Amino acid sequence: MAEILCLGDSNTYGWDPASPLGQPYEKPWVTLLQERCGRECRNLGMPGRRIPADEVSLRTLSALLKREAETGTLLLMLGTNNCILPPCDGPERCAEKMEALLRFLRREHRGLQPVLLGLPPLALRGENGGSDVRTVNRLYAALAERCSLPFYDPLPLNLPLAFDGVHLTEEGHRMLAEGLWKSGVWRAAAQGTENLYE
Secondary structure, eight states: OOSEEEEESHHHHTBOTTSTTOOBOSSOHHHHHHHHHOSOEEEEEOTTOOOOOSHHHHHHHHHHHHHHOSSEEEEEEOOHHHHHSSSOOOHHHHHHHHHHHHHHHHHHOTTEEEEEEOOOOOOOOSSSTTHHHHHHHHHHHHHHHHTTOOEEOOGGGOOOBOTTSSSBOHHHHHHHHHHHHHHTGGGTTTTTOOOTTO
16 A cells, blocks of 8 residues: 555646646656655545545545555645636645544544645736645645644746746656755654644
């Protein structure tokens, strides 16, 4: 079983927007992190995934996690699609849904140690652009602190984006993996970090 589960959307999956069939890069950040840390990392990224919030999506997620691992570290990088796909959630609603997801994980998957990752940058034209991401990440940081969870914000890395302004480039994946590795948050379960709401 994988020691580290990486749950996210297309930026965890490794979506290459230049690929005609939506194929992933050869080495998304999950693969690169595995090479760096020497532990098995399972890529549970799915393009279009929002923060699971309704009963069906939560139970679907639970079944997926139970198939993959009962113990270990769970890196969570979710919320971008909540910000950009209709019906759009504001930053506060994103944080509320993430907190509800963490509570669900606490009840149903006590052996997994969540690590909350902030959202990668966005470079979209329009009313909010990337400002929502910065606000979401501030709220996520506060949520992680309240829950005594590790948190990692990728925004200071200045990750490069592809032409669509949403997806990381191959270099962006490399930089994210390197940043995560140096931060040590992937060691959360091994270090025996207190689980949330204990």
